[in-house]
Structure formats: C-alpha cells, structure tokens
Amino acid sequence: MDPNADEALVTLHNAGGDEATISLHGAQLLSWKAAGREQIYWSPLSRPAADRAVRGGVPVCFPQFGERGPLPRHGLVRTRRWEMASFPAPHARIAEGRWQFDGLPATLGWPHPFRLVLVVRLGPRWLELALEAHNTGPQPLDFTAALHTYLAVDDVRQASLTGLQGLAYEDALDGNTLKTEKAPALRVDGEIDRVYRGVPPALELRDGNGLRRLHQQGFADAVVWNPGLPRDARFADMPPQDWTRMLCIEAAAIENPVSLQPGAVWRGRQRIELPDADGFEPAS
Numbered sequence: 001m002d003p004n005a006d007e008a009l010v011t012l013h014n015a016g017g018d019e020a021t022i023s024l025h026g027a028q029l030l031s032w033k034a035a036g037r038e039q040i041y042w043s044p045l046s047r048p049a050a051d052r053a054v055r056g057g058v059p060v061c062f063p064q065f066g067e068r069g070p071l072p073r074h075g076l077v078r079t080r081r082w083e084m085a086s087f088p089a090p091h092a093r094i095a096e097g098r099w100q101f102d103g104l105p106a107t108l109g110w111p112h113p114f115r116l117v118l119v120v121r122l123g124p125r126w127l128e129l130a131l132e133a134h135n136t137g138p139q140p141l142d143f144t145a146a147l148h149t150y151l152a153v154d155d156v157r158q159a160s161l162t163g164l165q166g167l168a169y170e171d172a173l174d175g176n177t178l179k180t181e182k183a184p185a186l187r188v189d190g191e192i193d194r195v196y197r198g199v200p201p202a203l204e205l206r207d208g209n210g211l212r213r214l215h216q217q218g219f220a221d222a223v224v225w226n227p228g229l230p231r232d233a234r235f236a237d238m239p240p241q242d243w244t245r246m247l248c249i250e251a252a253a254i255e256n257p258v259s260l261q262p263g264a265v266w267r268g269r270q271r272i273e274l275p276d277a278d279g280f281e282p283a284s
C-alpha cells in the first residue's frame, strides 16, 4: 500500500484463501471474498476522498447514527483517516488486523475525546468486525453507533431475511412510526429504512447464492436499509440499478444511546458466517 494515500488499502488473507480489504479511509471494509464470491457490495462509482463517505463496504458510524443529533449524518469517523494499529500475520487460519482512530476535540470540533479501535478478523468462511469505543475524556461520553454493512446479493427482490418477526421497529419511511414486524421472512422489493429493536443474536439472509448468518453482540438494534431506485443526487455515487444488488443489515446501538464513563470501554461486534459453504468452521 501507499502509506501516504488517504485511502491506503490493506488486504487480509487467511489460510483458506479468503480475503478482506480495508481502507484507512474510515477503516472501511470494502471487500470480503469467500466461498468463491464477493460478499460485500461496493459501488463502482464511489471514490474515497477526504471528508467524503464511501458508498458500500462497512462504514463505521460514530458517535451519531444517521441524523439523530447535531453532527454530520452518521457521525465523524467514516470520512477520516484511521491508523493501522497492528498488521496481520500472513496466511494464518484466522487473519486479523486492527485499526485505530483518536478523536480529539481540536481536530473534530466535538468536545468529547475518544479512541475507537476496529478489529477485523477473517476466519474460515466468516468475517468479524469488532468495534471498541474508549472514553478518553473527563466527562461521560454518550453516543449512537453502527457497523453499516452493505451485503452483496444477486437480486434483493429474491432474498429473504429471517429472525425479525415479532420485533418492534421504527419505520423511517413513515415518520419513524413504531410498528411490529409480522413477516416470518422479510422481503425487500423497493425502498426500506427501519431500525429493529432488541434483535436476537442471529439473523439469516438467504439469496440465490445461499445462506449468510449475521451475529451481533453489544449492539441491541439492527438497521435494514435499501434506497430502492435512488431518486436524488445523494446517490450519484451508485449506479441506479444497483439497488437490487445490495442490502444493508447494520448492527447498531440507536434506541438506547450508550453512556460511557471516563476511562470506560464499550464493545460491539458483528460476525457474518457462511455456514453452508465448503470449509466453514465456526468462530471459537
């Protein structure tokens, strides 16, 4: 990698031949190749640049999810350069890399100092992103956060997501009205933007290429988002027809913001598994 480039990329390789690529720009995972295919959507029109978010991959949203506060949408860290804190050993059974961001009031214009650490672990047919937030300041730190995962699907209209039935969700397309999910398997055939509360530890996404199981810990909520056929300039960074090729399933802490005391650490993670793929070994 060119260590001076804002978007400098690092690729993790594990012994089973899986790969994951992460950019220093936002510590954003851009690609995960496993079981012979790309598992993550990344827009071919997106270009990482200082102060610009990248459409696709796994943006880290912190310390504000969406527009639920005074900060830019999805917070302060997805558009900043992170540092690589430890490099992966080549071709280990589980490849691991660690990225770090120090949020300083002088550079962010936000009064609460913090440190974020993102650990990416690439196992046999699974990928885990673990986020740590450290309150390095003298006051309590309140935040919302998400791992905004864009999953690649062959056609979202043929996909189904199970595990949400019976959960309360906020429907952003209906003024954040609180509703209850009735569908045993959620199907997406256009725009959707929901925050599901109190999600179970595993959701299952099925599409023409098989099953992906999504585990989350530390994050109580899950966002399900797809823009449908994009209607405004905000999505100029994505080919319009690509809405069928992606579905965001985001591990999130939104409904109950996290309150961290000085010196305390919060941890949340999302793991995506391909349990039916050859070579799958569950995480230990």
Ligand SMILES: O=P(O)(O)OC[C@H]1O[C@@H](O)[C@H](O)[C@@H](O)[C@@H]1O
Residues within 6 Å of the ligand: 053, 066, 073, 074, 148, 172, 193, 194, 223, 225, 234, 250
């Ligand atoms: O275009 P952005 O800033 O990356 O946001 C994309 C989407 O992110 C989702 O998490 C939100 O629920 C949506 O409301 C939002 O449109």
